[in-house]
Amino acid sequence: MAADSTVTSSAPAPGTECADTASTAYRAALQVIESVEPRIAAATRKELADQRDSLKLIASENYASPAVLLTMGSWLSDKYAEGTVGHRFYAGCQNVDTVESVAAEHARELFGAPYAYVQPHSGIDANLVAYWAILASRVEAPSLAEAGARHVNDLSEKDWEELRHKLGNQRLLGMSLDAGGHLTHGFRPNISGKMFSQHSYGTDPDSGLLDYDAVAAAAREFKPLILVAGYSAYPRRINFATMREIADEVGATLMVDMAHFAGLVAGKVFTGNDDPVPHAHVTTTTTHKSLRGPRGGLVLAQQEYADAVDKGCPMVLGGPLPHVMAAKAVALAEARQPAFRVYAQRIAENAKALADGFLRRGARLVTGGTDNHIVLLDVTSFGLTGRQAESALLEAGVVTNRNSIPADPNGAWYTSGIRFGTPALTTRGFGVAEFDRVAELVVDVLTNTQPEGSSKARYRLADGTAERVRAAAAELLAANPLYPGLAL
Ligand code: DSN
Numbered sequence: 001m002a003a004d005s006t007v008t009s010s011a012p013a014p015g016t017e018c019a020d021t022a023s024t025a026y027r028a029a030l031q032v033i034e035s036v037e038p039r040i041a042a043a044t045r046k047e048l049a050d051q052r053d054s055l056k057l058i059a060s061e062n063y064a065s066p067a068v069l070l071t072m073g074s075w076l077s078d079k080y081a082e083g084t085v086g087h088r089f090y091a092g093c094q095n096v097d098t099v100e101s102v103a104a105e106h107a108r109e110l111f112g113a114p115y116a117y118v119q120p121h122s123g124i125d126a127n128l129v130a131y132w133a134i135l136a137s138r139v140e141a142p143s144l145a146e147a148g149a150r151h152v153n154d155l156s157e158k159d160w161e162e163l164r165h166k167l168g169n170q171r172l173l174g175m176s177l178d179a180g181g182h183l184t185h186g187f188r189p190n191i192s193g194k195m196f197s198q199h200s201y202g203t204d205p206d207s208g209l210l211d212y213d214a215v216a217a218a219a220r221e222f223k224p225l226i227l228v229a230g231y232s233a234y235p236r237r238i239n240f241a242t243m244r245e246i247a248d249e250v251g252a253t254l255m256v257d258m259a260h261f262a263g264l265v266a267g268k269v270f271t272g273n274d275d276p277v278p279h280a281h282v283t284t285t286t287t288h289k290s291l292r293g294p295r296g297g298l299v300l301a302q303q304e305y306a307d308a309v310d311k312g313c314p315m316v317l318g319g320p321l322p323h324v325m326a327a328k329a330v331a332l333a334e335a336r337q338p339a340f341r342v343y344a345q346r347i348a349e350n351a352k353a354l355a356d357g358f359l360r361r362g363a364r365l366v367t368g369g370t371d372n373h374i375v376l377l378d379v380t381s382f383g384l385t386g387r388q389a390e391s392a393l394l395e396a397g398v399v400t401n402r403n404s405i406p407a408d409p410n411g412a413w414y415t416s417g418i419r420f421g422t423p424a425l426t427t428r429g430f431g432v433a434e435f436d437r438v439a440e441l442v443v444d445v446l447t448n449t450q451p452e453g454s455s456k457a458r459y460r461l462a463d464g465t466a467e468r469v470r471a472a473a474a475e476l477l478a479a480n481p482l483y484p485g486l487a488l
Contacts, residue, residue, distance in 0.1 A: 059421020267344020
C-alpha cells in the first residue's frame with residue numbers, strides 16, 4: 001500500500017530533548033554499569049534502540065523526560081522512610097521529607113486537590129491505599145467509636161472479630177473488565193474482587209457507551225460502600241458529576257481511578273464534569289501513563305479522607321521509594337508548565353485523528369470513536385482475534401496490546417480488540433497527519449493478515465507486508481526522534 005499523504009514532523013514534547021549534559025550523564029552511567037554487569041548495560045542500550053525503532057501505541061505507556069529518568073538514579077534510593085513527612089519510623093529523613101513535601105505540593109497544585117499522597121509504588125498500591133482508607137473511615141472508625149476504643153489494638157477479641165468480619169464483607173461497584181474497567185476495580189482474580197463483595201456495571205450493548213441510568217439502577221439495587229469510576233480501555237470521557245450524584249444517592253464513597261487520563265486532567269483537556277478531582281471523594285492515579293512521569297502512583301483526597309490515606313504506609317505499603325517520589329516531583333513540575341497543556345491537547349487531537357483514520361478505512365471501533373487518548377479497534381471486522389492482530393502488528397514494528405471488547409466472543413486471553421493510545425507518540429512529536437498515516441499502516445497490516453487454520457493465535461502475514469510497514473514507520477520515526485540529541 002502506497003503512502004497517501006506526506007507527513008511533516010512536529011516538535012517533540014518540551015523536556016524530552018536530550019541536551020549534551022544529559023547525554024554525558026547517560027554515557028557515564030552506562031559505563032559504570034557495564035563495568036559491573038555488562039548484560040544489564042547492553043539490555044538498557046537495546047531497550048532505547050527498540051523504543052526508538054518502533055511505533056509505540058500502548059495506551060498506558062509514554063516516554064519520561066531525561067530529567068525525570070535521571071532523578072531516579074540517585075542515593076535517595078538508599079533511604080528507608082516509613083511514615084509520613086515529619087513523622088518517620090527511621091532517623092535521618094529530613095531530605096526525604098523535602099522530596100515528599102515538594103512532590104505532594106506539586107500534586108495538590110496541579111490537580112486542585114486538598115490533599116495528595118505520593119508514596120504509592122504503583123497504581124494497584126494507590127488503589128489499595130484508597131480502598132483501605134475508605135474502609136478505615138467508613139467501617140473501622142464508627143466501630144471503634146461504638147466500642148469506645150481509639151485504636152484497633154484496644155478492641156476486645158470479640159469486637160475485633162466482628163470488625164474483621166465487617167471489613168471483609170463490604171460492597172464495591174465498578175466497571176467490568178470487558179467494558180473497559182481495570183483489574184483492581186473488583187475483578188475476581190484480583191485482590192479487589194476477593195476483599196469486596198463485588199458487582200460491576202457495563203456499557204450499553206448497542207452504543208458501547210456508559211449508561212448512567214444503568215449505573216444508577218445497579219447502585220440502588222446493590223448499595224455499594226464504594227462506587228469506582230475510571231477505566232483502562234474505555235475510549236470516552238465520563239461525567240464525574242453524574243457519578244457523584246449516583247454515589248450520594250446511595251450513600252457510597254466515589255473513588256475515581258484516573259490512571260489512564262491523569263495527563264488530560266493535568267493538561268486541562270478534561271475540565272468541569274470531565275475532571276474527577278472536585279467530584280470524587282478519593283482519586284487515584286499512576287504517574288507514568290499520560291502524565292509522563294516515573295512508574296508509580298499517587299492518591300488525591302478530599303479532606304475528610306486525608307488522615308486515613310496518610311496512613312497508607314504502613315497500612316498497606318512498605319517503605320516509600322524516595323528516588324521515585326523525587327522523580328514524581330520533577331514530572332509534576334513539568335506538568336505544571338504551559339507546554340504540558342499543549343501536549344495534552346495534542347494527545348486528544350491525535351486520538352481523534354487515529355480514530356477517524358481507522359473509520360475512513362472501514363474499521364469498526366468500540367463506541368464508534370474516541371474523546372480521550374484511547375482508540376479500541378474491534379479486529380473481528382478483519383477476521384482476526386486480538387492475539388493474532390497484536391502479533392502481526394508487532395512483526396511489522398507496531399507495538400500495541402490486545403484487549404477485550406464488551407461481550408468479547410474470544411474471552412480475555414485471545415480477545416477481539418486492539419487498544420491504541422496516543423500519549424507516547426505525541427511525546428515524540430507525532431501530529432494528526434502522522435496518526436492518520438499510522439492508521440493506514442495498521443489497516444495495511446490487518447488486511448494482509450490471515451488466521452492460520454482454526455488457531456486463535458497463529459496467523460500469516462502476506463509476504464512483504466512487514467517490510468513495507470516497517471520502512472514506512474521508520475520514516476515517521478526518523479522525522480520524530482525519541483530523545484533527540486541522546487547519543488550513547
Ligand atoms: N496495565 C495498565 C494498562 O495497560 O492499562 C493498567 O494498569
